[in-house]
Structures are given as structure tokens and as C-alpha cells.
Amino acid sequence: xxxxxxxxxxxxxxxxxxxxxxxxxxxxxxxxxxxxxxxxxxxxxxxxxxxxxxxxxxxxxxxxxxxxxxxxxxxxxxxxxxxxxxxxxxxxxxxxxxxxxxxxxxxxxxxxxxxxxxxxxxxxxxxxxxxxxxxxxxxxxxxxxxxxxxxxxxxxxxxxxxxxxxxxxxxxxxxxxxxxxxxxxxxxxxxxxxxxxxxxxxxxxxxxxxxxxxxxxxxxxxxxxxxxxxxxxxxxxxxxxxxxxxxxxxxxxxxxxxxxxxxxxxxxxxxxxxxxxxxxxxxxxxxxxxxxxxxxxxxxxxxxxxxxxxxxxxxxxxxxxxxxxxxxxxxxxxxxxxxxxxxxxxxxxxxxxxxxxxxxxxxxxxxxxxxxxxxxxxxxxxxxxxxxxxxxxxxxxxxxxxxxxxxxxxxxxxxxxxxxxxxxxxxxxxxxxxxxxxxxxxxxxxxxxxxxxxxxxxxxxxxxxxxxxxxxxxxxxxxxxxxxxxxx
Amino acid sequence: xxxxxxxxxxxxxxxxxxxxxxxxxxxxxxxxxxxxxxxxxxxxxxxxxxxxxxxxxxxxxxxxxxxxxxxxxxxxxxxxxxxxxxxxxxxxxxxxxxxxxxxxxxxxxxxxxxxxxx
Numbered sequence: 001x002x003x004x005x006x007x008x009x010x011x012x013x014x015x016x017x018x019x020x021x022x023x024x025x026x027x028x029x030x031x032x033x034x035x036x037x038x039x040x041x042x043x044x045x046x047x048x049x050x051x052x053x054x055x056x057x058x059x060x061x062x063x064x065x066x067x068x069x070x071x072x073x074x075x076x077x078x079x080x081x082x083x084x085x086x087x088x089x090x091x092x093x094x095x096x097x098x099x100x101x102x103x104x105x106x107x108x109x110x111x112x113x114x115x116x117x118x119x120x121x122x123x124x125x126x127x128x129x130x131x132x133x134x135x136x137x138x139x140x141x142x143x144x145x146x147x148x149x150x151x152x153x154x155x156x157x158x159x160x161x162x163x164x165x166x167x168x169x170x171x172x173x174x175x176x177x178x179x180x181x182x183x184x185x186x187x188x189x190x191x192x193x194x195x196x197x198x199x200x201x202x203x204x205x206x207x208x209x210x211x212x213x214x215x216x217x218x219x220x221x222x223x224x225x226x227x228x229x230x231x232x233x234x235x236x237x238x239x240x241x242x243x244x245x246x247x248x249x250x251x252x253x254x255x256x257x258x259x260x261x262x263x264x265x266x267x268x269x270x271x272x273x274x275x276x277x278x279x280x281x282x283x284x285x286x287x288x289x290x291x292x293x294x295x296x297x298x299x300x301x302x303x304x305x306x307x308x309x310x311x312x313x314x315x316x317x318x319x320x321x322x323x324x325x326x327x328x329x330x331x332x333x334x335x336x337x338x339x340x341x342x343x344x345x346x347x348x349x350x351x352x353x354x355x356x357x358x359x360x361x362x363x364x365x366x367x368x369x370x371x372x373x374x375x376x377x378x379x380x381x382x383x384x385x386x387x388x389x390x391x392x393x394x395x396x397x398x399x400x401x402x403x404x405x406x407x408x409x410x411x412x413x414x415x416x417x418x419x420x421x422x423x424x425x426x427x428x429x430x431x432x433x434x435x436x437x438x439x440x441x442x443x444x445x446x447x448x449x450x451x452x453x454x455x456x457x458x459x460x461x462x463x464x465x466x467x468x469x470x471x472x473x474x475x476x477x478x479x480x481x482x483x484x485x486x487x488x
Numbered sequence: 489x490x491x492x493x494x495x496x497x498x499x500x501x502x503x504x505x506x507x508x509x510x511x512x513x514x515x516x517x518x519x520x521x522x523x524x525x526x527x528x529x530x531x532x533x534x535x536x537x538x539x540x541x542x543x544x545x546x547x548x549x550x551x552x553x554x555x556x557x558x559x560x561x562x563x564x565x566x567x568x569x570x571x572x573x574x575x576x577x578x579x580x581x582x583x584x585x586x587x588x589x590x591x592x593x594x595x596x597x598x599x600x601x602x603x604x605x606x
Contacts, residue, residue, distance in 0.1 A: 006578045030592045033599030 011068035014075045016057035017083055017123050024050025025116030032109020040108045044098045044454075047112035051091040051119070058083045058123075067129065071191060074129035077483025078333075082126035082260040085337055086253045090119040092344045093249035095458035096351050100245050103356055106152055114151075115249065118144035122257035131180045131190040131269075134261045138176070138225065141257060142169055145250050149242040155357075161241025168234045169224070176221025182214035183269070192269040200272040208276060215270050215277050219284075222265070225258035228318055229287035232311045236295070239307035244354055244361075247303060248347030251310045252340040259317055259336055263329055266321065268486050274324050281322045282414060288315030289421045296428045302350050302361050305428060306343070309387060312425060313339050319418050320402045323409035329484035331401035334477050338394030338469050342386040345462030349380040352451045352459075353444070360444040363432055368441025372448055377436045379463050384429040386466045389422050394469030401477065550602050561590050 012019070028043050028050075035043070062080040067073065094115060101108045121141030128134045146169060150162025184190050186206040187198040198204045199211060220231060227235040239247045270277060292312025299305035317339075320332035353369070353376075354361050370377035386393035389400075399422060406415045451459065469476060529536050568575065568583050575582075597603060 006575075026589065026592050029596055033596060 005070065007069050010064050010066075011073075013064045014061050014066065014068040014073060015124075015127075016061050017054045017087065018120050020054045020057045021050060021087075021116050021120045021123065024053070025113045025120065028109055028116065029113040032107070032113070035109070037107075041098065041102065043109050043112050044094055044101075047094050047116055048091055050116055051087050051094065054119070054123075055084060055087050055091075058087065071193070072130040072133045073124075073127050075127055076486070077479065078260070078264070078486055079127035081333055081480060081483050082256060083123045085256050085340060086119055086122040086126065089249065089253040089256070089340050089344060090115055092348070092458050092462060093245055093253070095454045096245040096248055096344075096348045098454040099452040100243065100351055104152055104243070111148070111151055114144045114148050118148065118249075119253065122253055125257040126260045128261070129192050129264070129268075131183070131192070131265075134265070135173075135177060135180060138173065138221075138258070138261065141254050142173065142225075145246075145254055148246045149238060149250070151243055151246065157241040157358075158243065159241075161238045164234055164241075165238040172221050172224030172231065175217050175224075179214045179217030179219075179221065182210070182217060186210055186214065192265065195269040196271060199269070205272075208273065211270075211273050212276050215266075215273065216280070218265065219277070219280060222258060222262040223284060226255055226262060226314050226317070227288075227311050228284050228314050229291045229311070230284070232288060232291060232314075235311055236304050236307040239310070240301060240304045244303065244347060244351040244358060247307075248344045248351065251306070251347065252344050255310070255314065256336045256340060259321075259332060263321060263332060264486060267324060267329060271324070278322060278324065281318060282411070285315055285318030285322050285414060286417060288312070288318055289418060290315075293421050293424045293428075296425070299428070300362050300364065302363055302366075302432075303347075305363065305432075306346055306350070309425065309428070310343060312421065313343070313387075315421070316399060316402055316418060319406050319411070319414055322411060322414060323405045325405060325409055326484045327401075327408065327481070328405040329486070330477065330480040331398075331405040333480040333484065334401055334469075334473065335398035337476055337480075338386070338398040338466070341462045341465040341469065342383045342393070342395055345383040345459060345466065346380065346387065348455060348458045348462065349376060349383070352376065352455055353448065355444075355448075363435055365442065365444035366432060366436050367439035368445045369436040369448070371441050372445045373450065376448075376451060376459070379459050380436065381433050382463055382466060384432055386470070388426045388429045392467070392470045394466045394473070396470055397473040397477075398469075401473075547605065554597060554602065557590065557593065561587070 024047065028046055031043060031046070032040065058080055061075050061083075062077075065075045065077075065080075068075065094112060097108075097111065097115075101111060118141050121137045121139070121144065124137030125134060125141060128137055146162055146166040149165050150158045152158045180190065183195060187195045189195055189198070198206075205211075223229075224231040224234075239251060242250070266274075266277065266281075289312055292308050292310075292315055296305050296308035296312065299308060313335075317332050317335055320328045320335065322328075323331075350361065353366065369380070382393065386395035389395045389398070399418075403415050403418060406418070529540075564586065565583070568579055572579060
């Protein structure tokens with residue numbers, strides 16, 4: 001090892017998205033106290049511009065694909081895929097937030113800075129090939145999200161949400177870190193490829209039970225972040241209490257990034273001991289689907305309902321993880337894209353409908369929305385149908401590929417229960433559609449103003465993306481399939 | 489288990505036993521006559537007026553956070569200073585980025601009024 005290490009210039013290009021986002025976030029933060037209050041809205045556009053430039057930077061980084069900074073970072077198809085996904089989710093969240101923050105009279109500078117910093121962490125997670133980088137990325141993303149969850153300081157629900165998220169989240173991260181310490185002690189490395197090499201070599205491999213302890217500890221951390229059972233308890237409370245656009249953001253972006261590291265760690269480093277962790281993930285996938293769907297059946301609060309639905313969807317992705325094959329990985333990647341668009345879209349409708357202080361967040365409040373605002377209702381119905389998994393929407397192909405991958409991995413029971421769960425889920429999604437279309441308009445729907453332009457953009461782009469994924473799934477799936485082969 | 493650890497554990501056990509034995513011995517030998525004044529936090533000097541777990545201004549907390557940030561900054565500067573010659577201009581650039589981010593944080597805190605004592 002040389003006395004001092006100076007990385008080559010290409011390495012900086014490989015982390016260009018992170019650099020762009022950090023600079024953008026820092027500028028937004030420093031401009032915040034300097035601008036007059038009426039001009040602060042422009043910081044949202046600055047954040048949006050930074051995210052678009054970062055999307056371009058992701059493409060640039062992909063041209064220079066390869067390992068960077070002593071292989072701590074690896075830019076491959078998988079990294080590019082998830083980087084692009086989390087950046088797009090960030091942009092949609094910013095579009096949803098513009099009017100929300102004005103409505104709640106919240107200072108906006110730090111909000112956008114925090115969104116950008118959170119996306120930095122998620123991009124880093126997508127591209128890290130080393131456990132310490134994974135941990136740092138996860139922490140950057142999580143800490144920003146903790147603050148975002150409690151952004152409206154005067155709101156009791158926001159405070160509750162942030163405190164619960166922060167306390168439980170830090171606790172779960174500690175487990176992850178302990179798992180990292182174990183595997184470092186066992187293999188002498190934090191590099192995923194190196195760990196894999198040691199574990200795959202029968203002469204070097206440490207005792208299976210010890211590797212199992214490490215994998216289990218790390219599973220606690222990952223399962224918490226993707227809200228998989230039995231570590232999903234925080235999700236409904238946190239999603240319900242946080243501001244609606246923040247919920248939209250954290251139910252899609254951090255979750256996708258957490259699945260990215262989950263897949264990378266378990267498909268590369270722990271791949272040689274797959275027979276050991278497969279039953280655990282199997283059970284967790286099963287429990288996550290059941291808990292999410294059954295609890296969602298009895299919810300009346302829209303945000304809480306969508307929180308449980310997001311748990312259930314994490315369960316479907318866990319089915320793909322259980323399959324631990326390349327097509328399983330590709331199916332999980334496709335599903336996360338489809339899920340991000342339909343879920344952010346649904347939360348965008350909730351953001352629009354909730355009004356000041358989030359007064360109207362119950363399913364019953366939606367009564368007669370279709371008569372007052374047919375377009376909004378139709379878009380919401382589209383997102384809900386996609387969440388059910390009706391053909392011609394992204395959700396259908398997402399589920400289709402996941403169950404196909406599960407069948408090819410001989411997971412018949414899990415596939416069967418997963419399919420039954422999808423049928424069960426139809427009930428609570430359809431209930432919302434019934435209330436919107438067949439009930440007489442109530443006070444909440446009657447007083448609803450038309451959506452603001454920025455929110456309209458978010459709604460329509462999510463809707464178009466959901467439809468495109470449902471009609472031409474190969475656009476995304478081909479890239480996912482090519483990227484699912486992870487570096488070893 | 490390597491032989492060295494046995495000795496280490498023996499050492500720990502003896503140390504623990506020694507401390508416990510001395511404490512026990514002191515407890516047996518010393519006279520015990522507690523009375524109110526003796527049990528106060530300051531036997532002579534200012535009279536204690538209330539519980540130590542009282543309320544205090546939340547501002548101390550902001551100052552403490554700011555202190556930690558700049559404290560950590562200094563800690564990060566030391567390794568760079570030690571390897572200054574080897575790292576050359578690359579090291580200078582890296583530290584400039586690091587300090588730049590911290591200065592932005594400082595400007596932000598200053599403009600937000602975190603340093604003002606109301």
C-alpha cells in the first residue's frame with residue numbers, strides 16, 4: 001500500500017452526481033438566510049435544477065463506469081439505475097413540496113437542502129461497494145430524513161414522527177454497524193468482493209454460525225430501513241405524522257436505496273452463504289406481506305393506509321430478494337421503479353387534498369371527489385389500480401416479474417401467498433375508488449381548489465411513468481436485466 | 489483460545505477481587521454516623537436550594553452543538569498537518585473543500601442568529 005493515496009481524476013467523475021447534489025444543497029442552505037422571505041420559493045427551483053443536473057451527471061458517471069476510490073465506490077449499471085431512480089423521486093418530492101411549504105408557511109431553504117443531502121446519501125448507497133461507504137451513505141440519507149419528518153416544528157404530529165423515526169432508526173443502524181464489525185472481524189475486510197472471496201473459499205471461510213450472526217445483525221438494519229416485518233412497527237406512525245410530501249419522498253427514495261444496498265450486500269458478500277439467510281428472508285417476506293395487507297384493511301386515515309400498503313409492497317420486493325437470482329434482482333429493481341412512481345403519485349394526491357394543517361386525510365373525506373375534480377380523481381384511481389396490480393399499469397408488470405422470478409426459484413408457497421395477498425389488497429384500494437366515485441360530495445371535496453401547476457407536473461409525470469411502465473415495461477426491464485449482474 | 493488470554497482474564501479477576509475486598513474492608517472498619525448536614529452536596533459553603541435536575545436554557549445546547557462541530561474540525565486537521573508534505577496540493581484541496589463546507593455552516597448559523605444570546 002502506498003504511503004499516500006491520491007485518486008485519479010476519473011474517480012471524481014464517477015461521483016459527479018453526489019458532488020453536484022452536495023454543491024446544490026450547500027448553495028440552497030447558504031442562500032436561505034440571505035434571501036428575503038418572498039424570494040425563498042426560488043430555492044425550490046434551485047433544488048429542482050440541481051436534481052436535473054445530477055441526473056445528467058449520473059449519465060456522465062455511467063460513461064466512466066468502473067470502481068473508484070480503491071473500489072469503495074463502484075459505478076455499474078446497478079448503481080446508475082438506483083441513482084437515477086432516487087434523483088427522480090427527489091425531483092417529484094420537490095415538485096409536491098413547493099405549494100405545501102407555502103401553504104404551511106414554513107421556511108423553505110433548509111427543506112430543499114435536506115432533500116438534496118438525503119438524495120446524496122441515497123446515491124452513495126446505490127454506488128457503494130464497501131460496508132463503511134454503505135453505512136456512511138445510509139446515515140447521510142437517514143439523518144436528513146429524520147429532520148425532514150419533523151420539519152414543521154410547531155406540529156405535534158411532526159414531532160412525534162421525527163422522534164420515533166430518529167430513536168428507532170438510530171437503534172437499527174447500530175445493529176447494522178455491529179454486523180459490519182462482526183464481518184470485518186471474521187474476514188478482515190469491509191470490501192464486498194473481498195468478503196465474498198473469503199466466504200466462498202472453504203479453507204478461509206470462518207464458522208458458518210458466526211457469519212450467520214453477522215448477516216442477521218445486518219438484516220436487522222436493512223429490514224428496518226425497507227420496513228420489512230418484524231421491523232416495520234415504526235412505518236405507520238412515522239408516515240402518518242410526517243408532512244405529506246416528505247412521506248411521499250421517504251416511502252420511495254430511501255426505501256429504494258435501502259433495497260439497493262440490501263440486494264448488493266446479500267447478492268455479493270453473503271451470496272456464498274445464501275442457504276443460511278434464505279429462510280430468514282423467506283419468513284420476513286411472508287410476514288411483511290401479511291402484516292401490511294391485513295393492517296391496511298382497517299385503516300381510515302389515508303396516510304396510514306398508504307403506509308401499511310408500502311409495508312406490503314416491501315414484502316413483494318422481499319419475495320424477489322428471497323429468489324436470490326439475477327432475474328430476481330432485475331424484478332426487484334423494476335418493481336421499485338414502478339412502486340416509486342405510483343406511490344409518489346398517490347401521496348401527491350394526498351398532499352393536494354389534505355389542505356392546510358392536513359385537515360382532510362381520511363378516506364371518507366374523499367367522498368365525491370370524482371364529481372368535483374374528475375382529473376385528480378382519475379389520476380388517483382390510476383395510481384391505486386397500479387398499486388393493486390391491474391394490467392396496463394406499472395404495478396402489474398412489477399408483480400408479474402417478481403412472481404415469475406419466485407417461481408423459477410421454486411418458491412411455490414411464497415408465490416401463492418403473495419398472489420392471495422395481492423387479491424386481498426384490492427379491497428382497501430378499491431374502497432378508496434368507490435368512495436371517490438360513488439359517494440355524494442362532502443364538505444372536503446366541495447371546497448377543494450384545483451391543483452397548483454407544480455403539483456400537476458408531479459401528478460402527470462408519475463401517471464405517465466406508471467402507464468409507460470405498464471405498456472412498455474421492456475424500456476426499464478432491459479436495463480434492469482443487464483444491470484442485475486453485480487460485480488464480484 | 490491463545491494462552492495469553494488466560495493470563496489476561498486472571499489479571500482482570502484479581503483486580504476485581506482486590507477492589508471489592510478493599511471496599512468491603514473499609515466498610516467494616518470505618519465508623520458510620522450520617523446526619524443531615526453531612527449528607528448535603530456541599531457540607532460547608534453555599535446551601536443547596538433545589539434539585540440538580542432543574543431546567544436550564546436550551547441555548548446551551550446550540551452552543552454545545554456548534555462547539556462539537558468546530559472541535560471535530562480541528563481533530564480532522566491534525567492528521568492532514570502530519571502528512572502535509574506527502575499529500576501536497578491534493579491534500580490542500582481536500583482540506584479546502586472540508587473547511588469550505590464548515591464555513592458555509594458557520595455563515596448559516598450566524599445568519600440564522602444561533603450565535604446571538606437573547
